[in-house]
Amino acid sequence: MTINCKGNLIDLSTPKVMGILNLTPDSFFDGGKYKNDSEILSQVYMMLKNEATFIDIGAYSSRPNADHISEELELKRLLPIIDLIVKEFPEILISIDTFRSQVAKQGIEAGAAIINDISAGQLDNFMLETVAKLKAPYIMMHMRGTPQTMQKQTTYENLIKEMLFYFSERITKAKALGIIDMIVDPGFGFAKTSKQNFEILNKLNLFNILDKPILVGLSRKSMIYKTLENSAKEALNGTSVLNTIALQNGASILRVHDVKEAMECVKLVEQLKS
Structure with missing residues (x-):
């Protein structure tokens, strides 16, 4: 499978890694971590050096019960950083993490x-x-409600069937409008319990x-650190384990x-397959 990013065909038959750059002060793991342009550019440089194909930038926190912010504030956080990063890394492939059409457009x-x-x-x-x-x-994620209400909407008769x-x-709706390149995201942690998250991971190949x-x-999500009884900061090893399972069950990104660490998972799983 391939997707067309700014005229570049990205082959997803070999899984790729998308590095996260949160510009929000309240994200569950790295909120408020990057305080100036130098720190942002340094983080992006390291992610690209470690072979990230995409950098996902978010300026609206979608963690459970996150504060709702205005479109104006989201754009104010986002646009200067895109400009900064693109000037420094002209070939970079940036993903915009937003549910707002105007933010996506700009x-x-x-x-x-x-x-x-999301x-x-x-x-x-x-x-x-x-x-x-x-x-x-276009990456389309499965979620019910909003980040503020999703944790109250975790009741399903048949989780996988309803998600499919x-x-x-x-x-179907996107195709009818002419959208060609689509990626699906099961939305781990979004309107799902920890048990449901593990069910999705176990049955990921059905997607x-x-x-x-x-x-x-x-x-570093709560399904990992709550199961291991530690914290998001201590959840890297658990993340690598579940990423490996996801790759074996068909994940492309x-x-x-x-x-x-994610690229190491990709390389080892690809070697195993070969």
Whole structure:
């Protein structure tokens, strides 16, 4: 499978790593970590050096019960950083983590390549139409409600079946508008309990029926550190274990805080397959 990013065909038959750059002060792991341009550029440099194919930039925290911020503040946080990074790394492939169509539009116009939407177009009625016009690859995640309400919406009759139906409906709608390059994200931790997260990971290969690349975002999440009875800061080893399982079950992209360790997982699993 390939996706077209700013005219570059990215082959996902070998899994790729997406490094996370949070610009929010309240993200669950690295909120407020990068305080100036130098620290941001240094982090991006290290992620690219460690072979990240994409850098995912988010300016709206989507952790459970996160504060809601305005579109204006999201843009104020985001656009100067895109400009800073693109000037320093002209060939970089930036993913914009947003559910707002105007933020997506302005982010792509500023030099980003991919739109990463936690709501699959359900929190902004203009998102799919905007993505179609921009002709950018689109990551659609499974979630119910909003970051503020999702933890109260974890009841399913048949979790995997309902998720597959959800993605089929969103993919059909996106295709009808002319969106070509789509990636599905099961949304670990979004309107799911820890037990449900492990069920999804165990059955991840069933999502191959959608015939779309699968992005997995497990990095340092509570399903890991609550199971191990430690903390997000201590969850790197657990993240590597679950990333390895995700790769074996069909993941095409790992979205992570720790690029070097994720790339080691990719290389080892690819060697195992060969």
